[in-house]
Amino acid sequence: MYDFLKQSTELMRQAAKIGEINPDVLELLSGPGRVTSFRFPIKMDDGSTRIFQAHRACHTDALGATRDGTRISPDLDVEECKALALVMSIKHAAGRIPAGGGKGGIAADPRKLSKHELERLCRAYMRHLRPSGPNTDVPGADIGTDMQCMAWMLDEYEQITGYHAPAAVNDKPTILGGTPGGYEATGAGVFEVFEAAARDIGFKVEGARVAIQGFGQVGSIAAQCFQQAGCKVVAVREVDSGVYAEDGLDVEELLKHREEKGSLEGFKNAKSITNEELFACDCDVLVPAAVQGVITKDVAETVKARILVEAANSPTTMEADELLLERGVTVVPDVLANAGSVHLCQMERTQGFSDQYWNTDTIKEERRKRLVRGYQEASECAERYGLKSVRLGAWINALKRIEEAILSRGWC
Incomplete structure (x- = not known):
């Protein structure tokens, strides 16, 4: 059984060891x-x-x-x-x-x-x-x-x-006092961080075949963004139904179909697909956008995608992550890929304190810049430590900032 807390804590300890985080700081961060x-x-x-x-x-x-x-x-x-x-x-x-x-x-x-x-x-x-x-x-x-x-x-x-x-x-x-763009922030951010990763490895976005597990608020918005950029969304799966079309699905029509029928089943020119089949399908980009722990080592062995973009929180186990990296799959980690909403919340907080509210275009551009900067900094950190894992780069960066704050406060 997947132990979310154990996996997250172990990942933190691994990043802390590589980043040489103060042992007392690590002990403090090892629990809430x-x-x-x-x-x-x-x-x-x-x-x-x-x-x-x-x-x-x-x-x-x-x-x-x-x-x-x-x-x-x-x-x-x-x-x-x-x-x-x-x-x-x-x-x-x-x-x-x-x-x-x-x-x-x-x-x-x-x-x-x-x-x-x-x-x-x-x-x-x-x-x-x-x-x-x-x-x-x-x-x-x-x-x-x-x-x-x-x-x-x-x-x-x-x-x-x-x-x-x-x-x-x-x-x-x-x-x-909320801020515009909240509904689409995470899903659109998933695509924006994917774009940054694609540029980083020289991956061509247009024409890429995309499979998405999870078609809720995040997955559906991400699917629309991929399609608008010229990608083919070939597979979509949610809790009780899934569909696959080799030539690509029309995302807008699929959303209308689900609204009318209450399920993805029966969508025109598409066949049913299970979670296992989706993970293993012929695609270039795999986007788990549902729950944690779904990409296990066994699943990772079947993945054909070149890029895995984590729209969900912790969808990939540590064993699976290691295997994917060994196989040359670029993993865009959750703490970067699905951070659109936390950046939006930071902007919402700033506006709430100042009573000055920004327009939609400003918010979208600011979100994109912050997300791309986070990915670039994590990628550079990974390279600095000789790591394949952008995930570890992101965690090391984060732990070093938290460490600096803790030491400055005199807590350790």
Whole structure:
């Protein structure tokens, strides 16, 4: 069974050894700085009461307030929150964002809740979350939450404190101080970092054959970006269905088909495909955009793609990553590839404090520049240490920035 926290911690230790990170700093970073677990009751629409379990893990605030990530998922547990918080710390630091990693949420199935029940759940989570606030710990959206959920959380925080604080919650609607481009930030960012990696290795983007596992918000936006750049999206898979077309799928038509039918199955001029078949299909670019741990060593042995772009968090195991690199596959790591939303959240925070809001074009260009810079710095770091792995380059860069902040503060 895939142990997300164990894998993330081991990756950090490997990067720390190569980067010669201070042992005391590494020990401090080997666990979260703070974990909060709490239970609370919710009145359901039928008058009954249900108790919900919630968590929040804050990895380190050496660089700044911990931020982002609020999941509402049936299987959420505290270990997953710890692992995600660690990855968020690395993602922030690798992108030169002055923030620490925070991740949390509620163990619940949002699909089985009415709108009013979901609102009560989000508001109760914010009431019970301690500490929180723009200069302490800032929740953002994640799996099972959206802008509406964040709007409820922000309103609850402001009702409790008695003052407006748009920087207290990320990923909220623009009318409440959110920033344009939030919906597409991660998916579009996946393509932008892919472009930087493609330039780095002399890979021709136009005409590239792309397979995408995961067709939610991130995967579908990324698919549209690939298609608009002249790539052929040949395979798409989501939880219960998948399709393949040798000559390429029309992404817009596929989205319409799913909207009408509730599934990818039956799409014209395409055949059904499983996850295993998608990973092994004839493609140039493979994009896992669903959940962690899906690219195992066994799967990696079947991959034909030249570039693997991690749109999901930690989709590739360490064994698989090593095998892919040995086979000459370029791996664009999650902490760089899916960092579009964390850069957007940083811009949202800046605007929330200043009360000065930027236009969409400025935000898109700033996001692209920051993402490309992060990839270039990680690639240069990997080269400096004689590594094939851009992932290790990104983690070393991040750990060195966090180390500098910790030592400057006198914590170690």
